[in-house]
Amino acid sequence: MSLVTRREGRTKLPPEQPSIPQRRGGTGAYWMYLLPGFVLLLIVVIVPLVWNVYLTFTRWRGVRSPEFIGLENWQKILGDGDFWTSFTNSVWMIIAMVVVPTILGLIVAALLFDVVGRKFGGKVGSFLRATYYLPQILPIAVAGIVIGWIVRPGSDGALNQMLGWFGIPAYDWLGQMPSALIVLMVVMVWVQLGYPVVVFMAALQRVDPELYEAAELDGANWFQRFSAITMSIIRPEIFVVTLTCTIAALKVFGPVYIITRGGPAGSTLVPAYYAYQEFFTKRNVGYGATIATVLTIVVVIVSIIFIRVQNSLERKERAGL
Amino acid sequence: MARRIRSTTVAALAALTATGVALSGCTAGTDEGGDGQTLKLWHYEGADSAMGKAWAEAIDIFEKETGATVEFEEKSFEQIQKTASQVLDTDAAPDLMEFNKGNATAGFLASTGLIADISDAVEEYGWDDKLAPSLQTTAKYSEDGVMGGDTWFGVPNYGEFVGVYYNEDAFAEAGLQIPTTYDEFVDVLDAFVAKGVTPLAEAGAEYPLGQLWYQLALNAGDRGFVDQYQLYDGEVDWQGPEVTAATETIAEYVDKGYIASDVSSVKAEDAGVSFINGTSPIFVSGSWWFGRFVAEATGFDWTMTAFPGADLSLGSSGNLWVVPENAANKELAYEFIDITMRPEIQAIIGNNGGLPVAAEIDDITDEKSAELIETFNGVLEADGLSFYPDWPAPGFYDVLVQELQGLVTGVQDAETTNANLGEQYDEGTAEFR
Numbered sequence: 001m002s003l004v005t006r007r008e009g010r011t012k013l014p015p016e017q018p019s020i021p022q023r024r025g026g027t028g029a030y031w032m033y034l035l036p037g038f039v040l041l042l043i044v045v046i047v048p049l050v051w052n053v054y055l056t057f058t059r060w061r062g063v064r065s066p067e068f069i070g071l072e073n074w075q076k077i078l079g080d081g082d083f084w085t086s087f088t089n090s091v092w093m094i095i096a097m098v099v100v101p102t103i104l105g106l107i108v109a110a111l112l113f114d115v116v117g118r119k120f121g122g123k124v125g126s127f128l129r130a131t132y133y134l135p136q137i138l139p140i141a142v143a144g145i146v147i148g149w150i151v152r153p154g155s156d157g158a159l160n161q162m163l164g165w166f167g168i169p170a171y172d173w174l175g176q177m178p179s180a181l182i183v184l185m186v187v188m189v190w191v192q193l194g195y196p197v198v199v200f201m202a203a204l205q206r207v208d209p210e211l212y213e214a215a216e217l218d219g220a221n222w223f224q225r226f227s228a229i230t231m232s233i234i235r236p237e238i239f240v241v242t243l244t245c246t247i248a249a250l251k252v253f254g255p256v257y258i259i260t261r262g263g264p265a266g267s268t269l270v271p272a273y274y275a276y277q278e279f280f281t282k283r284n285v286g287y288g289a290t291i292a293t294v295l296t297i298v299v300v301i302v303s304i305i306f307i308r309v310q311n312s313l314e315r316k317e318r319a320g321l
Numbered sequence: 322m323a324r325r326i327r328s329t330t331v332a333a334l335a336a337l338t339a340t341g342v343a344l345s346g347c348t349a350g351t352d353e354g355g356d357g358q359t360l361k362l363w364h365y366e367g368a369d370s371a372m373g374k375a376w377a378e379a380i381d382i383f384e385k386e387t388g389a390t391v392e393f394e395e396k397s398f399e400q401i402q403k404t405a406s407q408v409l410d411t412d413a414a415p416d417l418m419e420f421n422k423g424n425a426t427a428g429f430l431a432s433t434g435l436i437a438d439i440s441d442a443v444e445e446y447g448w449d450d451k452l453a454p455s456l457q458t459t460a461k462y463s464e465d466g467v468m469g470g471d472t473w474f475g476v477p478n479y480g481e482f483v484g485v486y487y488n489e490d491a492f493a494e495a496g497l498q499i500p501t502t503y504d505e506f507v508d509v510l511d512a513f514v515a516k517g518v519t520p521l522a523e524a525g526a527e528y529p530l531g532q533l534w535y536q537l538a539l540n541a542g543d544r545g546f547v548d549q550y551q552l553y554d555g556e557v558d559w560q561g562p563e564v565t566a567a568t569e570t571i572a573e574y575v576d577k578g579y580i581a582s583d584v585s586s587v588k589a590e591d592a593g594v595s596f597i598n599g600t601s602p603i604f605v606s607g608s609w610w611f612g613r614f615v616a617e618a619t620g621f622d623w624t625m626t627a628f629p630g631a632d633l634s635l636g637s638s639g640n641l642w643v644v645p646e647n648a649a650n651k652e653l654a655y656e657f658i659d660i661t662m663r664p665e666i667q668a669i670i671g672n673n674g675g676l677p678v679a680a681e682i683d684d685i686t687d688e689k690s691a692e693l694i695e696t697f698n699g700v701l702e703a704d705g706l707s708f709y710p711d712w713p714a715p716g717f718y719d720v721l722v723q724e725l726q727g728l729v730t731g732v733q734d735a736e737t738t739n740a741n742l743g744e745q746y747d748e749g750t751a752e753f754r
Contacts, residue, residue, distance in 0.1 A: 061406075061429070061433070061715075062406055062407065063406045063407070063410055063433045063435060064433055064434075152586075152591070153581075153583035153586055153587060154581070154583060170583075171583075172582070172583030172585065172586055173586075174586040175525070175526075175583050175584070175585035175586030175587070175726070175730065176585070176730055177730070177732065180586075261526070261719075261722075262719075262723070263526060263585070263586070263722065263723060263726050264525075264526075264585045264586065264723075264726040264727070264730050264732075265585075265723055265724070265726040265727030265730060265732050265733070266723050266727075267732075277716065277719060278716075280403050281715065281716040281718070281719055282714075282715045282716030282719075282749065283429070283715045283716070284715075284716075
C-alpha cells in the first residue's frame with residue numbers, strides 16, 4: 001500500500017527544480033565564472049545607481065563639484081505639480097502599454113492560433129503575427145514623425161483630411177487635451193500590441209490539443225476553453241508580458257519626446273521626460289536625479305510585487321489549490 | 322596547451338600595453354599644449370548657409386596662410402548645446418568652437434571656467450572696434466555668467482534680429498499697405514480676418530510664439546525692462562504692464578483669429594512653410610529665415626521690416642566663437658577668428674542672406690541682402706537689440722512653450738500664465754542674482 005502511494009506521489013508532483021549533478025570539492029571555483037558578470041554589474045548598474053542617489057542630495061549643474069543640500073530636492077518633489085502630473089500620466093501609459101495590449105494580445109493570439117491558423121494555414125497566421133510585430137522593430141523616431149504627419153493640425157493632416165470627407169471639421173489632435181494624450185495612448189497600443197501577440201502565440205504551442213478535445217467533448221464552448229485551459233497554461237507568459245510592459249510604461253520616453261515633447265502645456269509629461277528636462281535643459285541635475293530615483297524605486301516595487309504574486313500563484317498551483 | 326594559453330595571454334597583454342603606451346603618448350602630446358599645427362574646430366552651421374559658406378572659405382585661407390591644418394568636426398546645434406559642458410572639461414575639447422550666446426549657454430560655460438577669457442586677444446586683434454556696443458553685450462560676461470559683463474568670452478561674426486515678413490502680393494490683392502505703426506498692423510490683421518484669411522503664420526510648439534510674446538512685451542516696455550529681464554538689473558514684475566500686455570495680447574490674437582486656433586501644436590518649420598506657400602501673409606520671425614525665403618518664397622514679392630512701431634526688437638549678435646579653457650592651440654584659434662572678421666569673409670555672409678557685423682557695405686552686391694542689412698543697421702543704430710526671452714534661465718525655452726500653450730489652448734488665463742512664468746524664471750535665475 002505504501003509503495004503504491006509513493007508511486008502516485010512521484011507522478012503527480014514532479015520535482016520543483018531540475019536536479020543539477022553535484023561535484024565534490026565545494027562551489028568556490030564557480031565564483032570565478034561569475035566574476036566578470038559581477039564586475040559589469042558593478043560598473044554598469046551599481047556605481048551609477050549609488051552616484052544617482054547621492055546626486056539627489058545635491059545641487060549640481062553638471063560640471064565642477066556638486067553642492068550638498070540635504071533633503072531639499074526630496075522636499076521639493078513632494079509639492080511639485082508637474083512631477084505628480086507626470087506620474088498620473090504613467091497610469092495612462094500603463095493602460096495603453098500594458099492593459100489594452102495584453103487583453104488585445106490574448107484575443108488576437110488566440111484567434112490567430114485557433115481560427116486563422118486552422119482555417120487558413122500556419123503561414124497566414126505567421127504573416128499576420130509578423131505584421132502586428134512590425135511597429136516593435138520600427139524606430140520610434142521614424143514612427144513618431146509619420147504619426148506627426150498623420151495627426152498634424154489643419155486640413156493638411158491625413159487624419160483631418162479623411163475626417164473632412166465625412167464633413168467633420170479639422171481638429172488639433174496634438175495641440176489640445178485630452179486628445180494629445182489619447183493620440184499618444186493609441187500610438188502606444190499600436191507599438192506594443194505585437195509583443196504580447198508573439199509571446200502568447202509561442203506560449204499557445206505548449207498547450208496540449210488533447211485538453212481542448214477533452215473539453216470540447218465535455219461541451220465547453222470556445223470562451224470556456226480559452227478561460228479554463230489557455231489562460232491557465234500560459235499564465236507565466238502573461239506575467240512576463242505584464243511585468244516587462246509595466247516597466248516599459250513607467251520608463252517611457254521616446255514616443256513622448258518625439259510626438260508631444262510633454263505638451264501641450266505639460267499635459268503629456270511623463271517621469272522619464274521630466275527627468276530629462278531637468279537634467280539637460282534646466283541643468284538641475286540633482287533634481288533630475290531625484291525624479292529618476294523615484295522612478296527607479298517605483299519600478300523596483302512594481303517588479304517585486306509582480307514576482308511575489310507570480311511565485312505565490314505558482315506555489316498554489318503546485319500544491320493543487 | 323597550457324604553454325599556448327600562456328603565450329597568447331602574454332601577447333595580448335603586450336598588445337594592450339603597447340596600445341596603452343601609444344594612447345598615453347597621444348594624450349601627453351595634447352596635454353603639453355598642442356603641436357601648433359592643427360586647429361581642432363567645431364561648428365554647426367549648415368554647409369549651404371551664409372555662415373557655413375563663409376567658414377569654409379575662412380578654413381581655406383587659414384590653411385594657406387598659416388600652413389596649419391584644420392581638423393573640422395561638423396556638429397549639430399543640439400549636440401553642442403547638450404554635451405559641450407561635459408566634453409570641454411576633458412582633453413577632447415576642441416581649440417575653437419561655435420556656441421550659442423546668452424546667460425544660460427555661453428554665460429554658463431564662462432561662469433564654470435570651461436571657456437577661456439579672451440580679453441587680451443580681443444584687444445590685440447582689435448575685434449572690439451568692429452563690433453557695435455549692443456553686439457558686444459552677448460560676448461562679454463560677468464564672473465557669474467551674466468552677459469554684459471567686463472570680460473570677453475566670445476566673438477560674434479554676424480548678427481540677427483526678429484522682424485516681420487510681409488507677402489506684398491497678398492497685401493496688394495487685399496488693397497492693404499505694409500504697416501508702419503502698431504495700430505496699422507492691427508488694422509491689417511483685422512482686414513485679413515474679415516476676408517477669411519488667418520494673417521499670422523505662428524507656431525506654439527516652438528520658438529515663434531514665445532518670440533512674438535516677448536516682442537509684445539518690448540512694445541509695452543523700455544530698455545529698463547530689458548535690463549531687468551535679461552541682465553537681472555532689478556526684479557521683473559510678472560504681473561506688471563509689460564508682461565501682462567504681452568500675455569493678454571497673445572490670448573486676444575487667438576480670440577480674434579489673427580492666429581490659428583490650432584497654433585499650440587504647430588512647429589516653426591510649418592509656420593515658415595505657411596508663409597512660403599502663401600497661406601499666411603505675415604510672419605513674425607527672425608532674419609535666419611531670410612536666405613530660405615529668398616530661395617523658396619519665389620511665387621510672390623515679399624519684404625521684411627522691424628516690428629512696426631517698436632523701438633526694441635528681439636535680436637543679438639549671432640552665435641559666438643569661444644575658445645575652450647582646455648584648448649591645446651589657442652593662438653591658432655585667435656588667428657582663425659581674425660580671418661573670419663576680414664571684409665572678404667564678412668561679405669560672403671552678407672551676400673548669402675546673413676547679417677555681417679564688420680562688412681564693407683560696397684562688398685554687398687546682392688540687392689535683397691543689402692536691404693536686410695540696412696534694416697538691421699537701423700535697429701543697431703537705435704540701440705534696439707533686446708535679446709531673446711528664453712535666455713535668462715536654463716530651460717526657460719521649454720517653460721515658455723509650455724505656458725503659452727496653456728494660454729492659447731484656454732487651459733489657463735493670462736494671470737496664471739504670468740504667475741507660472743514668473744515662478745520658473747525666479748527659480749532659474751536665483752543663483753545668478
